[in-house]
Amino acid sequence: MTADPRARSFDAAAAQYATARPSYPPALLDAVEELSGRRLAGARVADVGAGTGIATALLCARGAEVVAVEPGAAMARLCREALPGVPVVRGDGNALPLAASSVDLVTYxxxxxxxxxxxxxxxxxxxxxxxxxxxxxxxxxxxxxxxIRAQHERVTRCCGTKPTPATRPGDADAVRAAGLTGLRVARRRLRWSRVVSLDVHLANIGSRSAFLVLDDERRRAFFTAERGLLSAAFPDGSVEETYVVDVLVALRP
Structure with missing residues (x-):
């Protein structure tokens, strides 16, 4: 989708991505239906940047007719294996391999x-x-x-990335940052959590692009230290990851 090497890094970690990345709560798709004014059952949906099919599977479970669009060969292969009934086409959001006026919903x-x-x-x-x-x-x-905030700060120090502000942007700023200015856009934020093993949590963190482009020695050093810190904080080996899903829905004029 972009020349940024981080965008192309996921393909090398497709299996890790599939097993460790979180899904989304049912309330997310409820919100998509509400904000779009359309039920997913029977809707024709293009899931773009589908990866290994995490969101694609949820859309299918709601009765949508989904085509998955994915640029990475390994990610597309795992998506096909996980969802054999779903068409998976290679492509990206900058030039969709789809006909004009062919879908009811495009998801990212x-x-x-x-x-x-x-x-x-x-x-x-x-x-x-x-x-x-x-x-x-x-x-x-x-x-x-x-x-979670403390871990984020350790990650940014290791990867040399800019820390994300603790305060999220307001609706107008979020719409502008997403490039959706001029469209009718609604926003919803949904808090949820999951409990996973320490191994799955570390694999999830390691599947982020900032780590995937990092040299092996630096990456190993971080995860050795992180395992020690989290083992002390979560002695039973279970970690509760908490998320806020930020969803924007823009209506076609």
Whole structure:
């Protein structure tokens, strides 16, 4: 979707991504239906940047007719294996391999930031039918949980990335940052959590692009230290990860 090497890094960790990344709560798809004004059952949906099919599977379970669009060969292969009844096509959001006015909903789960919105917004509008909608969402970090905030700061120091502000942008800023200015957009934020083993939690963190492009020695040193810290904090080996799903739904004019 972009020349950024981080966007291309996921393909090398496709299996890790599939087993460790979190899904999304049922309330997310309830919100998508409400904000788009359309039931998912029977809707034609393009899930773009589908990865290994995490969101695709949820959309299918709601009765949607889904086509998955994924640029990475390994990610697409795992998506096909997990969801053999779902068409999976290679492509990205900057040039969708779909006909004009062919879908009711275009979705991006964790993938919108890898597109060039000057191209991906017109592409989404091109393939949407009249009355259709574009839905983009992310599992964002619950920074009000102290250990999660502390871990985020350790991650940014290790990877040399900029810490995410603890205060999330307001609706107008979120719409502008997503490149959706000028469209009718609604936003919803949904808090949820999951309990996983320490191994799954560390694999989840390690599947992030900032780590995937890091050199092996630095990555190993971080995870050795992180395992020690979290083993002391969670002696039973279970970690509760808390997220806030941030979803934006834009209606086709």
């Amino acid at each position: 789960a964790q993938s919108w930031q890898w597109t060039d919105t000057a191209r991906s917004v017109p592409e989404a509008l091109r393939v949407l039918r009249p009355g259709g909608a574009l839905a983009i969402w992310w599992n964002t970090t619950a920074f009000d949980v102290p250990w």
